[in-house]
Amino acid sequence: MALSGMRGLSVFISDIRNCQNKEQERLRVDKELGNLRTRFKNEKGLTHYEKKKYVWKMLYIYMLGYDVDFGHMEAVSLISAPKYPEKQVGYIVTSCLLNENHDFLRLAINTVRNDIIGRNETFQCLALTLVGNIGGREFAESLAPDVQKLLISSSVRPLVRKKAALCLLRLYRKNPDVVNVDGWADRMAQLLDERDLGVLTSSMSLLVALVANNHDAYWSSLPKCVRILERLIRNQDVPQEYTYYGIPSPWIQVKTMRALQYFPTIEDPNTRRSLFEVLQRILMGTDVVKNVNKNNASHAVLFEALALVMHLDAEKEMMSQCIALLGKFIAVREPNIRYLGLENMTRMLMVTEVQEIIKRHQAQIITSLKDPDISIRRRALDLLYGMCDVSNAKDIVEELLQYLSTADFAMREELSLKAAILAEKFAPDLSWYVDVILQLIDKAGDFVSDDIWFRVVQFVTNNEDLQPYAALKARSYLDKPAIHETMVKVSAYILGEYGHLLARRPGCSPKEIFIIINEKLPTVSTSTIPILLSTYAKILMHSQPPDKELQSQIWAIFSKYEGCIDSEIQQRAVEYHALSRKGAALMDILAEMPKFPERQSSLIKKAEDSEADTAEQSAIKLRTQQQASNALVVTDQLPANGPQPVGQLGIVKVPSMSITDDNTSEQEVTRENGILTVIDSQPPSTASPDLLGDLLGPLAIEGPSVTTHQPEPSVASDLQSGIRADALAIEPVEELANNVQPIGDIAERFHALIVKDSGVLYEDPYIQIGIKAEWRAHQGRFLLYLGNKNIAPLLSVQAMILPPSHLQIELSLVPETIPPRAQVQCPVEVINLRPSRDLAVLDFSYKFGTHVQVNVKLRLPALLNKFLQPIQLSAEEFFPQWRSLSGPPLKLQEVVRGVRPMPLAEMTNLFNSLRVMVCPGLDPNANNLVASTTFYSESTRAMLCLMRIETDPADRSQLRMTIASGDPVLTSELKEFIKEQLVHIPIPSTPMPPQTQPVSSPTTAMSDPGDLLAGLLN
CATH class of the missing domain: 3.30.310.10 (TATA-Binding Protein)
Structure with a gap:
């Protein structure tokens, strides 16, 4: 009878394999499913054996990718069968077809418990495997005590105990209360004395989870972890089956060192000495070989050891040895090893007194900037940025500027920002700083934010010796036939203020400066025209007595823009035209900008503030936040003094004097052309480096609606009733509106996702929403990637999918807060009910700070062709x-x-x-x-x-x-x-x-x- 039953399954599998196309396979599967439905309707007459062979077929059909929406009860009922073959089928099929929230699982809890507390080891293993795979909170509350007894029982074979350890780990993750800290700490320490490496591997996985939440209760386990490492490194009593390419159980080594990193620095001198001896052996015994599998295992152990060395704040000699080893890795041909070497060397920068050692590898790190792999280039850039100081800043910045011309567009924004920060932070003299920023604007104008050139203006204004040099350099760039608009802005502003200092130089008379600047006027956008108008007014002021021809040309331009539809341009043109007729009095009205109060650049300050947060601390914070949500939160782990996104590092927006009122936030009062203007001291964030660029391509749709709340400036009424619309000559018009506009064309992004399964759905200066999907038959599953691009959290995050009638869509819980520089993954399940071209819409909203609230409605690419x-x-x-x-x-x-x-x-x-x-x-x-x-x-x-x-x-x-x-x-x-x-x-x-x-x-x-x-x- 057994042969005939299994023969039926074998014949069915042969029929499926012999199908010529998918349609034939579907017809054969549908026929079999119909037979199974008919059999299960007469369930009372079915024996356990008959159920077994039908459930086997049902599992095979499910493995082929077809929906099996019946027969679940029959599979669960087999768990209580008295014979192993039927019970095995019940456990396997239940594990595959049901999840932890399925109602049928409640019916099996008592049967599973009876198998766990029974004396049949085979049944115990089946039950523990089921609970370890799909056990939920109800299983945790009912079965945890019995699983704990199995784990610590000396009469139970290791085969059962290692499954019990992994089962208890699953139950602990579902409900941490099932493990009583007071009663379990000593037993956990006893488990670490286990000689069987299978039980020890599973127990170590459990220990890592326990100490991650509460290391204080498990101090007694720390010296035993060190002894385990000693045993493995010395290869004492390690069976051959636990030796992987000559490495004694690399899995236990990695887990043990990870557990040790959750404890504070070890104070006991004997334990510390023993641990350092172990780490020394690992560092000395790791090298790059030709066998890829051995490399993977040995490097997994090595990099975990490096993390532990940094955590323990080892002696300088050991740190030097670590860096020397990483220096070898960044020079090998294998790209994965180079990447890991650069990444870990960047993490080493968090340890004091090692920068000088890392500098020895500067030439090789610079070579990595030209690596074909963009991931390696990014890590090399992070490392160069972190290791830069006064001694090597000039060399590193010059290398970054040279690389800028050939760098990928995805990296240019980050490159520009880092070069600007390094130039300001470690400039040997201010003239070099001006040279660097102007070269930066010239080579990567599209990727240089206005904040950077605002900062240059501050330096030039505050240093009289620098003004002639800056004006001369700005004049030289204007001679180029094609320059970026940002270069036009900074050159025009500097020449307007200090161009008169070059009057004796050839080609630098007021008229010649006006002609060269005016040639750029037809090519600039409306945000730059106000700056040029201010420059023309300054040129007239400095050419007293006026050159009649020059005066008439400038007046003609003012007259032209007096009727401009843009209110900012119109007001400047009208007022400058009127003011320029006052003759010598113009010198007092349009006096030079006063010096600004010396204060630290907000760009550098925020970069330094970020150094306090290590990657480990960020990960711990995010783990805590993740527990409240089904979504997966991933941080972008940056080096301690690594790069920051542009939006976080807003350089001072304009040269200003800061004033503070008792009842208001800090404001900035700026004087331009004799007019005082109040502006907010915190500019809106600009676009940040792409969080998701390595994973996702282009895509998005309908634009955002934005609500902004501007604080009321609390200043004297004569300032408020002045002329706020005049603002600063260097302040772009659109910056004042604080509107959030999407980055890229949303419709184009959506159309790109019609033919692709991954891409960017929407992006603005604060968030990037990406999508990655997979489709099978009439079902689909995709992940929404919500990436916070700033160092401040996104608040009041809400997402709701409005599905058309032909789609059944389920979106997992979206957390209300997205942490800084974090990425949240939200799974979405889709079922297609019937053919239709109607579109699902994602209604998404969030708040940034107290000033910005964004709501967007985005078409989702769950289209007919999917x-x-x-x-x-x-x-x-x-x-x-x-x-x-x-x-x-x-x-x-x-x-x-x-x-x-x-x-x-x-x-x-x-x-x-x-x-x-x-x-x-x-x-x-x-x-x-x-x-x-x-x-x-x-x-x-x-x-x-x-x-x-x-x-x-x-x-x-x-x-x-x-x-x-x-x-x-x-x-x-x-x-x-x-x-x-x-x-x-x-x-x-x-x-x-x-x-x-x-x-x-x-x-x-x-x-x-x-x-x-x-x-x-x-």
Whole structure:
């Protein structure tokens, strides 16, 4: 009987393997599922053995990727079977098909407990494995005491005890209260005396979880952890089966050193000495070999040892040895080892007195900046930034400037910011600082924020000796035929204030300076025009008595902009025009900017503040925050004095004098052209480095609605009633609005995700929302990546998906707060009920600080094509199906105009990216395409879809499209979807004739009676 039962499963598996295509497989599976349903309806007559063989088939069907929404009760009931074969099937299938929240699991708790406390070791192992995989809070409350007894029992075999340790770890993660700290600490220490390495490995995993939450209770385990490491490193009593490529149990070594890092620095001299001897052996015995598996194991142990060395604040000699070893790693050919070497050397910077040792490897680190792998280049940049000081700043900044010209666009913003910080922090003299910032603007203007050149203005204004040099350098850059707009801003401002100091130099008279600046006027945006108008007014002021020709030219420009629609430009033009007629009095009205109070750059201050937070501390904080949410939170682990995003490091926005009122936040009073203006001292954040750039590509949609709350300036009424609209000449107009605008085109991002499964859905200066999806049949699962780009948290985070009626969507809990520089992953489950082109919408909102509230509605790319599965059909398979689908509504045809002109190869790629398979050779006309795909939904199940595209080589902007399927709604929806993709980008061509004109045939092939395929397809 057993042979006949298993033979049935073997025959079914053979039938599945012999299916010629997916449709045949689906039909065979559906037939088997129908048989199983019929059998399970007569459950009272089924024996345990019969249930077993049917449940085996059910599991195999589930493993093939098909939904199995029945038979769960039969699988659970097998857990109570008296014989091992039936009980084994019950445990395995229950573990695979059910999750911890399934109601059926409650029915099995008593049976599982009886197996755990029973004397049959095989049944104990089955029960412990089930609980270790899918046990939830109810299992934890009911079974934890029994599992603990098994674990500490000396009469139980190691095979059962190691499963009990992992089972208890699962229960502890679900409910920490099940492990009583007072009663368990001593028993945990006793477990570390275990000689069996299998039990010891599982127990060490449990210890890591326990000490991560409360290390104080487990001090007695610390010396035993050190003894375990000594035993392994000396290879004492380590069985061969636990030796991996000559390394004694690298898994226990890594777990033990990780557990030790949760304890504070070890004070006991004997324990500390023993541990350092172990670490010394690891450092001395690790090298790069050709065997990849051995490398992976030895490096896993080594890098955990390095982390422990830093945690213990080892002696300088050992730190030097660590750095020397890492120096070898960053010079090898294997990219993974180079990456790990750079990353760990960056972490070493957190330890005092090692920077001088790391500097010995500066040349090799600079070489890594040119590595083909962008991840390695980023780590090299982080390390150079962290190791920079006064002694090597000049060399490092010059290397960064040289690298800037060839660096990836994804890195240029970060490069620019770091070079600016280093130049300001370690400048040997201010003229060098000015040179660096101007070179930075010249080479990477698009990636240099306005905050950086505002800071240059402060330095130049506060240092009279620097003013002629800065003006001369700014003048030299204006001679270039094409310069970035930011260079125009800084040059115009500096020459407006200090250009008169160059009057005796050739090419630097007021008229010549005006001419060279005015040449740039037609090329700049509206935010730069006010700065140029201020510069023209300053030039007039410094050319007293005035040059009549120069005066008339400048007045003409003022007159031109007096009617400008932009209120800022208009007001400046009107007032400067009026003020410039006051002659010598202009010198008093437009006097030079006063010196600014000396204060630390906010950019440097925030960079230094971030050094207090180590990667380990950030991880611990985030673990605490993660417990309240199902979402996964990941930090971007930065070196202690590593880079910060642009948005965090806002340099002082404008040269200013700071005043403080008792009832208000700090404001800045700025004097420009004799006018005092109050502005907020905290500028809005700008775009930060891409958090997700290594993982996701381009994508997003509807723009954000933004609510901003500006604090009322508490200053004298004469200041408020002055002329706030005048603002500063160097203050861009849009900066004052504090509006949050999306970065990139949201619609373009959405269209990119139609053909891709990962990308950026939305991005603004504060957050980046990415998506990564996978689709199978009529189900889908994707992760929403919510990345906070700033050093302040995002508050009141809310996300809700508004699904159309044809989609069933479930979004996991989204945390209300996203920590600084963290990324939250929110899983989303999707089920397609029927064919439709309607879109799901993500309604997302958050707050940043007290001033900004953003709400966006984003289309989600859960489109019709995501539930397609391309299928390749031969002529023998295609034509019978095509003939059987005759005429509307199952077969629809339409002449489509306004198509993006594209060659057939490009159109083939488009269809393939939409999950539609082009079948070559089926149409003898080389200008036509024939394609097929399978659509999945709960209502249609697997539905074959066929299509023919007939193009006109003389006019690629039109084609005839025929779509056929067995469902009229699917045919109509698929036809409209394909049409949308073909015409979604407008073509720059002459208008198409109106629809009332006679429709001509798109191709001669369509009307050619000799077309061999016409009779078969039409």
